[in-house]
Structure formats: structure tokens, C-alpha cells
Amino acid sequence: MANLKRRHFIQYTAGAAGALVVGWSFLPPRQRLIPGDPLPVAPGQVALNGWVKVSRDNTVTIQMCQAEMGQGIHTGLAMLLADELDAAWDQVTLEQSTLDKIYNNQAEIVDALPFQPDENGSAKRLARWMTAKLIREVPGAIGTGGSSSVNDLWLPMREAGASARAALIAAAADLWKLPAHECRAESGRVLHPSGKSASFGDLAQRAAELAIPKNVPLKDASAFQLIGKPVRRLDNAAKIKGAGIYGIDALPAGLLYASVTMCPTVGGKVARFDATAAQSLSGVRKVFAFEPYAAGLITVGAGTGGVAVIADSPYHAMRALKNVTVEWDHGAASNLSSEQILAGLAQTLDSKSGYVHYEHGDVDTALKSATKTISAEYRVPYLAHATMEPMNCTVQFKDGAATVWAATQTPAFTRDAVAKVLGIHASKVTIIVPSLGGGFGRRTFMDYIGQAAAIAREADGAPVQLMWTREQDMTHDYYRPAFVSRHTAGFDAQGKLTAWKTTSAGSNMGMPDILDGSIKGAFDTGYEFPHARIAHQSVEALVPIGIWRSVSHSHNAFFTESFIDESAFSVGQDPVQFRAALLAGNPRLLRVLQRAAELSNWSEPLAPAPDGAKQARGLALHRCFGSVVAQVAEVSVDLDRKIRVHRVFCVLDCGFPLNPNLIRQQMEGGIIFGLSAALKGEITLEKGQVQQTNFHNYAPLRMNECPLIVTDILPSTEHPQGIGETGVPSIAPAVANAVFTLTGQRLRSLPLKLAV
Amino acid sequence: MTKVKINGQIVEVSAEPDTPLLWVLRSELKLIGTKYGCGMALCGSCTVHLDGAAARSCITPLSAIGEREVTTIEGLHGKEADALREAWTDIDVVQCGYCQPGQLMSASALLQKTMDPTDADVDAAMSGNICRCGTYPRIRAAIHAAARAMGPRLNPPLPLK
Ligand code: FES
Ligand code: FES
Numbered sequence: 001m002a003n004l005k006r007r008h009f010i011q012y013t014a015g016a017a018g019a020l021v022v023g024w025s026f027l028p029p030r031q032r033l034i035p036g037d038p039l040p041v042a043p044g045q046v047a048l049n050g051w052v053k054v055s056r057d058n059t060v061t062i063q064m065c066q067a068e069m070g071q072g073i074h075t076g077l078a079m080l081l082a083d084e085l086d087a088a089w090d091q092v093t094l095e096q097s098t099l100d101k102i103y104n105n106q107a108e109i110v111d112a113l114p115f116q117p118d119e120n121g122s123a124k125r126l127a128r129w130m131t132a133k134l135i136r137e138v139p140g141a142i143g144t145g146g147s148s149s150v151n152d153l154w155l156p157m158r159e160a161g162a163s164a165r166a167a168l169i170a171a172a173a174d175l176w177k178l179p180a181h182e183c184r185a186e187s188g189r190v191l192h193p194s195g196k197s198a199s200f201g202d203l204a205q206r207a208a209e210l211a212i213p214k215n216v217p218l219k220d221a222s223a224f225q226l227i228g229k230p231v232r233r234l235d236n237a238a239k240i241k242g243a244g245i246y247g248i249d250a251l252p253a254g255l256l257y258a259s260v261t262m263c264p265t266v267g268g269k270v271a272r273f274d275a276t277a278a279q280s281l282s283g284v285r286k287v288f289a290f291e292p293y294a295a296g297l298i299t300v301g302a303g304t305g306g307v308a309v310i311a312d313s314p315y316h317a318m319r320a321l322k323n324v325t326v327e328w329d330h331g332a333a334s335n336l337s338s339e340q341i342l343a344g345l346a347q348t349l350d351s352k353s354g355y356v357h358y359e360h361g362d363v364d365t366a367l368k369s370a371t372k373t374i375s376a377e378y379r380v381p382y383l384a385h386a387t388m389e390p391m392n393c394t395v396q397f398k399d400g401a402a403t404v405w406a407a408t409q410t411p412a413f414t415r416d417a418v419a420k421v422l423g424i425h426a427s428k429v430t431i432i433v434p435s436l437g438g439g440f441g442r443r444t445f446m447d448y449i450g451q452a453a454a455i456a457r458e459a460d461g462a463p464v465q466l467m468w469t470r471e472q473d474m475t476h477d478y479y480r481p482a483f484v485s486r487h488t489a490g491f492d493a494q495g496k497l498t499a500w501k502t503t504s505a506g507s508n509m510g511m512p513d514i515l516d517g518s519i520k521g522a523f524d525t526g527y528e529f530p531h532a533r534i535a536h537q538s539v540e541a542l543v544p545i546g547i548w549r550s551v552s553h554s555h556n557a558f559f560t561e562s563f564i565d566e567s568a569f570s571v572g573q574d575p576v577q578f579r580a581a582l583l584a585g586n587p588r589l590l591r592v593l594q595r596a597a598e599l600s601n602w603s604e605p606l607a608p609a610p611d612g613a614k615q616a617r618g619l620a621l622h623r624c625f626g627s628v629v630a631q632v633a634e635v636s637v638d639l640d641r642k643i644r645v646h647r648v649f650c651v652l653d654c655g656f657p658l659n660p661n662l663i664r665q666q667m668e669g670g671i672i673f674g675l676s677a678a679l680k681g682e683i684t685l686e687k688g689q690v691q692q693t694n695f696h697n698y699a700p701l702r703m704n705e706c707p708l709i710v711t712d713i714l715p716s717t718e719h720p721q722g723i724g725e726t727g728v729p730s731i732a733p734a735v736a737n738a739v740f741t742l743t744g745q746r747l748r749s750l751p752l753k754l755a756v
Numbered sequence: 757m758t759k760v761k762i763n764g765q766i767v768e769v770s771a772e773p774d775t776p777l778l779w780v781l782r783s784e785l786k787l788i789g790t791k792y793g794c795g796m797a798l799c800g801s802c803t804v805h806l807d808g809a810a811a812r813s814c815i816t817p818l819s820a821i822g823e824r825e826v827t828t829i830e831g832l833h834g835k836e837a838d839a840l841r842e843a844w845t846d847i848d849v850v851q852c853g854y855c856q857p858g859q860l861m862s863a864s865a866l867l868q869k870t871m872d873p874t875d876a877d878v879d880a881a882m883s884g885n886i887c888r889c890g891t892y893p894r895i896r897a898a899i900h901a902a903a904r905a906m907g908p909r910l911n912p913p914l915p916l917k
Binding site for chain 1: 771772775776779782783784786788789790791792793794795796798799801828829830832841844845848850851852853854855856857860878879880882883884886887888890891892893894895896
């Protein structure tokens with residue numbers, strides 16, 4: 001599928017920029033093996049490159065530049081390096097990396113470029129090459145997002161392991177006066193057929209003194225010891241003892257605690273406040289108002305101001321806040337209502353045809369000549385992240401320097417945000433990133449980080465931990481935007497789909513149309529439509545919005561996969577057969593679809609649910625973050641008309657599966673996250689105030705509502721692709737499609753609710 | 757000063773009597789394994805045992821503890837706890853892990869009462885513990901595996917591929 005409009009634009013801009021930097025642009029991309037500044041080392045420890053240190057006691061310390069927020073990335077990345085190093089798995093420990101440019105996440109940005117996945121033209125290749133080179137040079141482009149970590153680090157971390165292994169072998173050869181090619185590494189030792197053997201720890205110092213080996217060949221897949229195996233998580237042991245350290249577990253000496261109350265209206269601030277009563281309570285140190293802090297450079301929706309209490313304990317701070325009276329300046333959003341926003345989006349679609357992101361053939365003529373057409377309108381609401389660990393950040397500002405403990409997906413932005421608020425140079429800020437109690441995109445934003453820095457400024461050099469209550473976290477999120485989408489399909493006399501026209505409206509996160517990410521998952525489906533037009537009309541509101549696990553795929557998969565299903569039923573065809581016919585030119589998607597049908601016994605009758613209720617299946621297929629997923633949900637309805645999901649079959653092609661155990665975990669977690677949104681998730685605003693405050697009215701799925709999940713990972717030798725978000729998008733349409741088969745009701749808005 | 761028995765030891769705490777146990781544990785005693793998630797008994801992140809029964813420490817004021825012994829994740833031990841931790845490791849339950857201290861406290865209280873829990877027992881005991889990462893299928897499988905490891909059982913575990 002070509003996207004001509006977009007392609008021309010990018011070719012033009014890439015060409016113009018390229019002409020300016022032509023010399024630079026033909027240099028090879030910056031190497032990622034050796035950092036600008038040597039790694040800091042402990043006594044008895046040496047660094048063999050920017051990714052691994054070896055200690056005399058034989059500990060191998062691997063540098064982690066990505067945030068562990070549950071997705072298992074620390075285990076996955078350690079496997080890459082340890083395997084190529086031939087380290088013993090139990091000698092491996094992990095450590096947070098510095099913010100050097102070698103750790104910049106190239107894949108996250110390059111894969112966000114708006115190209116069709118199947119396209120492979122020179123414009124796309126040039127744009128990707130240029131962007132990759134650019135990202136290499138940008139200080140602080142470190143981040144965990146876009147399901148990109150393994151994709152980005154698959155080669156750099158293996159190369160680092162292989163280089164370190166070659167260095168250790170060279171050291172052994174040097175020590176033994178034997179040819180290096182006769183030596184080999186195994187389980188943390190270098191061995192020679194003569195029986196000579198030395199541990200990595202014994203060889204490390206000598207290895208570090210030799211030149212760093214470059215371009216060392218990587219292992220053939222047949223030689224992998226860890227890569228591709230269902231290795232168990234490294235972080236499990238601490239976390240089941242209660243010894244996992246998260247943001248809220250920072251415990252610097254003399255720690256004080258802060259709690260805040262923000263204006264209930266998004267984007268509002270404090271007009272006046274009276275803290276007399278609060279100030280006299282025990283444990284209270286200071287009560288003050290703070291300004292709104294921005295969440296980032298290009299975010300939609302302003303930060304919100306409020307009042308902070310610094311106290312001796314979190315409870316003292318929270319209790320005191322209840323005794324502060326605040327008069328709010330509700331600001332520009334005081335009349336905002338999510339119901340009106342959604343109605344406005346629908347109205348917009350009455351008059352606007354949107355920015356065209358994909359056009360093929362002549363869809364309007366094809367629709368006119370179609371034997372049959374169907375049309376439908378779909379909607380999704382705002383959604384909160386509701387990470388289990390609420391937003392928090394601990395800052396100590398003392399003697400012109402800051403130390404920050406922040407469970408963040410973007411450590412360099414965090415450093416810069418703190419430096420800006422405190423008016424100090426970024427080099428004066430030290431960032432410590434503990435485990436994240438969930439991220440889902442929320443922890444890429446800086447609003448609470450700026451607040452924490454401003455609060456620390458008031459603490460006379462003492463460290464202060466700012467922790468939001470669940471209520472603050474829920475009502476001051478950066479929400480997945482609401483969307484409305486209209487769809488029309490045309491068919492010929494044989495029931496073949498000939499035309500596909502969709503236009504959605506909603507926030508594109510303040511990006512120019514050309515870089516609009518909110519269309520991903522709609523304009524890049526794998527289906528081949530004879531005539532198609534896929535457009536999006538950007539409409540911004542004052543609601544703070546942000547990236548939410550799987551971003552635009554979270555709603556576009558629901559729209560596309562529901563309407564494909566409607567299309568199939570409207571011409572009396574089986575939904576699997578119907579999709580297969582549109583995927584004749586896309587064997588990768590077809591393979592996943594067919595396996596899902598087989599795994600779920602698609603064509604066999606389905607037994608009733610345990611309580612005797614009738615069950616039906618629904619299927620959805622979606623490509624995102626380089627991976628392809630199909631899910632089949634088995635659904636019934638209880639006596640209260642409540643939708644229940646009993647089993648989900650999930651088939652995945654994610655390229656080479658680095659760790660099948662972690663991949664299954666992420667499919668299970670993604671499905672449950674997506675199902676929470678599909679069945680229950682909805683954030684509404686009235687008078688600019690978010691109505692949901694805690695887990696009673698924004699309720700994630702619970703144990704008794706959780707389906708059984710069976711995941712099948714298809715074998716592949718291709719470059720590894722995204723996992724962390726990939727499980728989310730398909731479940732809502734799979735369930736909605738099953739509900740249609742079961743009840744005849746086509747539910748076109750989320751969360752799914754049956755008419756009673 | 758209030759005397760409380762926590763993890764086998766009598767400790768004196770200075771927090772005021774209305775202070776929820778959660779904050780006594782976390783900020784005064786530095787027992788930070790117990791987590792805050794909602795403050796309203798909605799999520800189970802703060803679950804501890806009071807005389808072996810699961811309780812939400814976020815809504816339990818210090819004054820309400822009395823003679824009862826508090827057990828936190830740091831002090832959780834014994835046959836059930838060992839079996840659960842082993843199953844949690846074998847099955848690799850944990851994702852972000854933030855909810856897991858609470859999950860393990862609820863699961864061990866369940867196994868202490870019910871040697872051989874059915875799926876309905878698991879639902880009843882565990883549905884107060886939210887896991888935003890979605891580890892429920894593995895928690896269920898791990899509870900069954902732990903129960904099985906501790907002795908003969910009646911209900912077959914759910915298959916987990
Ligand atoms: S923090 Fe106590 S139940 Fe949520
Ligand atoms: S493991 Fe992350 S919330 Fe349960």
C-alpha cells in the first residue's frame with residue numbers, strides 16, 4: 001500500500017534537510033559500544049565497554065538504560081548481553097546506565113515515523129536513516145516506550161556482549177601465550193583445550209587494558225544459550241519478598257513527605273488559600289501554593305496548580321491538606337464536558353472530511369457504483385492509566401545540586417525538567433530510577449516531576465517525597481483521548497468489499513497532521529482495499545491527553561476490526577474467510593489469522609459457559625509495533641446482561657521471540673489491560689472536572705472477571721518486534737464481535753454495554 | 757506511644773492513634789514492602805495480616821490493632837508462604853510487582869484457611885486485590901500449584917501454556 005501524499009512530503013523535507021547536512025548524513029551512524037565518558041566503576045571492577053563491567057569477584061554488571069515497569073525488559077536485555085558474553089546467568093547483576101547518547105532509543109522514534117509497514121521505498125529508507133542518525137546525536141533521547149526496547153537494543157547489546165567476550169578471550173590468550181582462536185568462553189570462564197581455565201573476574205583487568213574489540217561476529221541462533229529460551233525474571237525474587245524498590249520506596253536520610261491537592265478543574269490553579277488550621281496541626285512543616293507544571297514540550301492540556309503540604313509523614317501531610325481551604329481559579333476549562341466534546345467530534349465529522357492519510361483508487365466513485373453499502377459511527381471515551389503505584393517523585397535540593405528518585409520512563413527529560421524548575425544546569429541533577437509500579441505511558445510526563453522539584457525548593461535542603469493520592473492521580477492524568485470515527489464500506493454483487501472509507505475525529509496530541517500518530521492502526525492495516533480513503537480530523541480540547549498503552553492502536557483496532565466484522569456479516573460471510581480474502585497479498589497477517597482460527601476451533605460449535613449460558617466467539621486481527629496479533633474471545637452474557645469473557649486465544653508473530661515466557665506475560669497483561677477498558681473503562685468530565693476518583697468508579701478487571709488466556713507465539717527468525725503494548729488493541733473488537741454473534745447487538749462504543 | 761506486635765516483635769510507635777497502619781509501617785517503621793494503592797480498601801496493595809487474617813492497612817487505624825499481631829510481607833513466612841513464593845517463582849507471576857506483596861498476603865491467608873481452594877475460593881479471596889499489570893491468570897495457577905505442593909488436592913489446576 002502506498003501513501004502518496006505523505007510520501008511526497010517526506011521525500012521533500014528529507015531531501016532538503018539532507019542537502020544541508022550532506023557530509024554528515026553519509027557518515028555511518030554513531031557507534032553504540034563506547035560511551036563519551038567512561039563508565040564509573042567500583043573498586044575491583046572494570047568496564048569492558050559501555051554496557052558491561054566485570055568485577056574481580058566474577059560479577060558481571062550489565063547497564064540498563066530502559067525502565068523496568070513490569071514488561072520484563074531488564075531480564076530480556078540482560079539475556080542479550082549475557083548470552084553473547086557466555087556469562088553464567090547467576091553471575092549477572094544489573095545497574096542503571098548513565099544518560100550517555102549510546103543509550104538513546106533510536107527505534108522508538110524511527111518506528112513512530114508515519115509510513116506504511118509494508119512500504120519499502122527509498123523515501124522511507126532515507127527518512128529512517130536520517131532520523132536514526134539524528135537521534136544518535138540528540139542528548140537525552142533515552143526513553144522506554146513504543147514497545148521499542150528489544151527492537152532497538154537487539155544488536156547493540158549483543159555486540160557489547162560479543163566484544164567483551166572477545167576481550168576476555170584475548171586477555172586469556174595474552175596471559176597463557178596461546179593463540180586466541182584456540183580459546184573459548186563458557187559460563188563465565190575462558191577455557192583452552194590444554195585444560196587451562198580462568199574466570200572472567202581473573203581476566204577482566206587485563207582485558208580492559210587491551211584495545212576494545214570491534215565488529216566481533218555474533219553467535220548463530222543455533223548457539224544461543226539464553227536468547228529464545230523461556231528464562232525466568234531476574235526481578236521476581238526481590239519483588240515477592242517485598243524488597244522491590246519503587247519510586248515511593250526512596251528513603252534518603254531525613255526524608256520529609258509532601259501531599260498535594262490540585263484544582264479539580266483541569267488546567268486550573270489556586271486563587272487564594274487559607275492554611276491557618278492546617279499549619280497548627282502536628283507534623284506539618286510548610287503549606288504553600290504551587291503553579292501548574294508542564295507535562296512536556298508538546299502536550300495537549302495544561303498542568304494544574306494546587307496547594308502542597310510538607311510534613312513529617314505522608315499521613316500528616318494528607319490530614320493537614322483536608323484542613324486547607326482553597327479558592328480555585330478554575331481557568332479556561334471550567335465549562336468542559338466530555339459528553340459535549342464527543343458530540344462536538346461527531347458534529348465536526350458532519351462538515352469536515354479530515355486530513356487524508358491514505359488514499360487508493362477512487363473511493364467515492366466506487367461507493368456510488370457499489371451494489372450495497374453500509375455505514376456506522378464508533379466512539380471511544382477518555383481513559384486513565386491508573387498505574388498501581390500512583391505518581392510520585394522524591395527530590396533533594398541542596399547546595400545548588402539536586403538528587404531525584406523518579407520512577408520514570410524518560411530519565412533525561414526528568415533531569416531537564418528538574419533543572420529547569422530549580423534554575424540549575426542539568427549536569428547538577430542526579431537521577432535515580434527505581435522500579436516502576438506500572439507505566440503504560442503515564443510516566444513519560446513531567447507534570448508531577450516539576451511539582452516535586454518546586455516542593456523540594458521549599459524544604460531547606462531536606463529530601464521530600466511527593467506522592468499523589470489515588471484521587472489526585474485519577475483526576476490529573478494525561479488521558480487517552482476520546483474519538484469518534486465514521487466508516488462506510490461498499491460491496492459488489494458477489495459480496496466482495498470494493499470500497500473502504502473512514503474518517504475519525506479527535507486529538508492528535510498537538511502534532512501537525514503530517515506527523516499525526518492518532519491515525520496509526522487505521523491507515524496502516526494489512527488489508528488490501530480496491531478503493532480506500534482513510535482520514536483524520538484533528539480536534540483539540542482542553543483535556544490533558546497523553547500516550548496510553550498501545551496509543552492510537554487502542555481505539556483504531558476497535559474501529560477497524562469491528563467494522564470489518566460488520567462488513568463480513570452484512571454480506572453473509574464468515575469473518576475469518578472475509579478477512580483472509582483481503583489479506584491475499586499479506587502472508588504474515590494471513591498466517592496469524594489462520595492459526596488463531598485453528599487454535600480456537602473457530603469453525604466448531606462452542607459449548608455453553610459453566611452456568612449454562614450460551615457462548616459465542618469473536619475475532620480481531622491487528623498489526624502494531626511491528627508485531628501481528630490475532631485474538632479470539634469466548635463470551636457469554638449473564639442474567640444481568642453483563643458481558644463475561646471466559647477464554648481468550650492469542651496468536652502472535654513478533655519476529656524472533658527473545659523470551660517466550662516474558663512474551664506470554666505481556667500478552668496476558670495486555671489482554672487484561674485492554675479488557676478493563678473494553679468492559680469498564682471510562683473517564684468523563686463535567687465542568688472541567690474528572691468524575692472518576694478511585695477504583696470504585698474507574699475499576700480495572702479483577703480476579704473473578706479475568707478470562708483464561710492461551711497464547712501461541714509463532715516461530716520467526718525476523719528482527720524482534722514490539723511486545724509490551726501489542727496484546728492490548730485486539731481484545732475490545734474481539735469481544736464486541738463475539739457480543740454481536742451472541743446477541744445480534746452491534747456495540748459501537750466503549751466501554752461495551754448491552755441494552756437491557 | 758503505642759505498643760504493637762509486628763512480625764514477631766513488640767515495637768513502640770509514636771504515630772498518633774488515628775494514623776492508618778499503612779503509614780505507620782511505611783514511614784515510621786520503614787517496612788516499605790506494604791504498598792499504597794487507593795487508601796480506601798479498594799485495591800489490596802496494602803494488605804497485611806492481623807492475627808493471620810488479611811486486612812487492609814490503609815483503613816486500619818493504629819488504635820484499632822490492640823493485641824492482634826501484625827504480619828507484613830517482610831515477616832511473612834511458614835509453609836504456605838514458602839509454597840506460594842516457590843510457585844510464584846516457577847510460574848513467574850510478577851510483572852511490575854507493585855501489587856504482589858498484597859497478593860501474597862491475601863493468598864497466604866487463603867491457604868491458611870483453605871488447604872485446597874477451588875477457583876471460586878480463589879475468586880472470593882483474591883478479587884479485592886487489583887493487579888493493573890494483569891497477573892491474575894498466573895496468580896490463580898500459582899495458588900493452585902502451591903496448594904498442590906503442600907499436599908493432595910481435589911481440583912485440577914487450570915492449564916497455563
Ligand atoms: S491501599 Fe489499601 S486497599 Fe488500596
Ligand atoms: S504486577 Fe504490576 S500491578 Fe500487579
